[in-house]
Amino acid sequence: MPGKEIELLKEEMGQVIDLNGAISLLHWDQETYMPPKAAPGRGRQLATLSALSHRMFTDKSMGERLKRLSDDESLNADEQCLVRETLHDYELATKLPETFVETFSEDQSKAFQAWIPAREQSDFKQFQPHLEKVVELLRQKADYYGYEESPYDALMDEYEPGMKSSKVNRIFSELAEKQSVLVDEIVNSPKQPDVDWSLKNWDEGAQWEFTIQVLKDMGYDFEGGRQDKSVHPFTTNFDLYDVRITTRVHPEELFSCLTGSIHEGGHALYEQGFLASDQRTVLAQATSLGIHESQSRMWENIIGRSKPFWEHYTPAFQKQFSPDLVGVSSDQIYRAINQVAPTLIRVEADECTYNLHIILRYEIEVGLIEGDIKVADIPEVWNAKMKSYLGLDVPNDTQGCLQDIHWSHGSIGYFPTYALGNLYASQLFEQMEIDIPDIWDVVGKGDFSTILTWLRTNVHEVGRRKNAESIVRDASGKEPTAEAYLNYLRKKYGDLYEL
């Protein structure tokens, strides 16, 4: 009875997905509303639920069912995808013993709790033993997963299935070279934007309100999501109809809240865009973090920092901050929001220097996992690379190696997906410009519906039916490369800085 067995799989996996939704809520709450003393208890809850989810998913009967279904030729195409992707996850999950999963979850939670004060006090020593433990566990994890070339590949595979560090090394070295040349030209250009007008305090309520307006225009569904504040902006979902984002509000930064919201809004549109019929299955999931990041970065950078976007939004923006923006033109805003200025902080980095931050982290990560860099040496290595790539001195670890949440969450192999996301975004957008000839006219009207429809069809609704490379290849007709991205940067910044 093949029909029955696929239904049983869906019901069993539905329960695992329900439990994972609860786990995501425990995480969301931890970073938004949870009171501080609750941290140890939350760590226990996360450990218990993660172990339970792992146990349910890795039950022997699940594996047997998946193997039977893999051989079932009566399944339709969607069912075959569902079985293939679920089996892929099953195989990854069964490689990790339950005790390892529990230990990892507990140590990860402790590392996160240690990172918060360490970052505040710029005291890497507080964080170091926790990160050492996490790195040790990650190396064990790579061994459990298995790898051909580098243990780093085993970790990166969780975020960007199929990607290898040997490929990333090649792409990143080309990118680093050409991007640093461009950055150098820009920094030395006599044509620099006027940003003095933006150096004041900007009403926090007005910043927040403006993000709501833009998110609604983008098509983000507030009936199936919400925006809150957190230290580090993120997107999460508990269900197809509960996709939440966070942002942050700093009075001295006019654009940080808005660009954070547009970025997370791009992620959220992806997660709100899976097919309803795929709900409560692994097909209603992102195919890779690189594709996820292509969505956020396309909205944030290619659209949200474009000239037509600001020609449209400047009057509303001026009204929101009235009278503080009187006399500031859309061109001034466009130039200011695209200012290239090497900074210490990744999440504040402009589009032109951003990848250099990623390459720095990527190299440290590979060093940690391959054993060439010790955790204790991170601050020193970090600071040296920051000087070399961006010409900056790091005054303290808060603005250096403690700035990101990722390592405290045990996420290594994650950072390169940001840069891959930039490449995918440009390559997809290049095709969109062909498919939607009036694309810049509609952006200039604040009407993003045709863009969203294109993304729904070519990316969102695909879910996990295709991997990142297939999505990019099928949409653009070309293998993913850095070409479209470098062309995009050269054209936009060549014009802005009169290179």
Add this chain to the structure above:
Amino acid sequence: MPGKEIELLKEEMGQVIDLNGAISLLHWDQETYMPPKAAPGRGRQLATLSALSHRMFTDKSMGERLKRLSDDESLNADEQCLVRETLHDYELATKLPETFVETFSEDQSKAFQAWIPAREQSDFKQFQPHLEKVVELLRQKADYYGYEESPYDALMDEYEPGMKSSKVNRIFSELAEKQSVLVDEIVNSPKQPDVDWSLKNWDEGAQWEFTIQVLKDMGYDFEGGRQDKSVHPFTTNFDLYDVRITTRVHPEELFSCLTGSIHEGGHALYEQGFLASDQRTVLAQATSLGIHESQSRMWENIIGRSKPFWEHYTPAFQKQFSPDLVGVSSDQIYRAINQVAPTLIRVEADECTYNLHIILRYEIEVGLIEGDIKVADIPEVWNAKMKSYLGLDVPNDTQGCLQDIHWSHGSIGYFPTYALGNLYASQLFEQMEIDIPDIWDVVGKGDFSTILTWLRTNVHEVGRRKNAESIVRDASGKEPTAEAYLNYLRKKYGDLYEL
């Protein structure tokens, strides 16, 4: 190896409790921040996690372990309590056959669905057959649970363990008689409070801010809790260090937000006050709903509606709402917040009439379960009792026997805990007045630390080691009666209304 087995019990129960904490978070989020379209998915998540928790707790090995531990004489006193209370819960959870639980759940759901339009249309006949079915099933449930005197006792035991209706009958009949006499005197008193000054719109932010100040003074730990808004105020906990409350803010009601916060704050102080060493066990739980309610009502009514409380807080209250309270004295506030006005609606009832609403419901519930009252006769009985106890004519069933959700949810035996809470509160507070001779002086200084210490020792830290009667008896040296409560009401309202 007895030492090992008790540890295994703690670990297994700890996992169930972790899972229940996640379930509580799913509920909390549903009532506070969840976007509307997420409701169906949230329902699925709650169903999955609840079934999982039930399955883990009722596992046969758990029952066998508990029975072995029950016979283990090497356990210390705390461990014995832990086993006794866990076994009590296990037996409740396993006494009902699965088929009965399913039938009950279905009929309960139908009853709830029928109650909604019946209430809207004030048409009891629509609800009657469903309630008849629910009552029939509840009588079966009582049989499954077992009882000595009355089947009602078996149902009430879920909410107020150990309490018997024979006792409640005695207490409530005395209460009903004396409280209705008092209400009658108050209603006919020529001395009525001036409340005209309070009939305006009150700033919502000011209402909220004032609750935070009072909650902090009460000793509510915001580092291990938080306050949010919801339609109906409630308290929940996910962990000993994560006890959250909600309140509501209505601009036209000056006191509703504050009294809601103090009430929930009282519940929360109980849950924040369990012993750290009991954490993640059933001992760190409320011993009964009556004791829970004694805490909320003591803080809300005995303390929060006292004269010394308002002598202390009036200046801060005036400042918070400046200039809208200029010229309003603490005496005016004290009189207004204690206004007695019989109403048809229980949730709007004042301190002086509230118990009469409960007794009315209790008497009907006992009659239904013992077979002396037919469901068809409820409206007639209800209206007659409303006339007799509160002197009110019930114009329709919407404002009468259809107003509460409880029966439609199959909850019978719950209502009396509200009134028992009032009695326990007064009896405990009477003893506190002896043990803390300057109690009204410290309240008049907004210093509640000695009160909280007394409650911690005599109630909170006890957890489930003692049942409600033992807690009240051990603290006050007397069996629970209505005496202290009636003395309290007579003294306070005799003075207010010059009786």
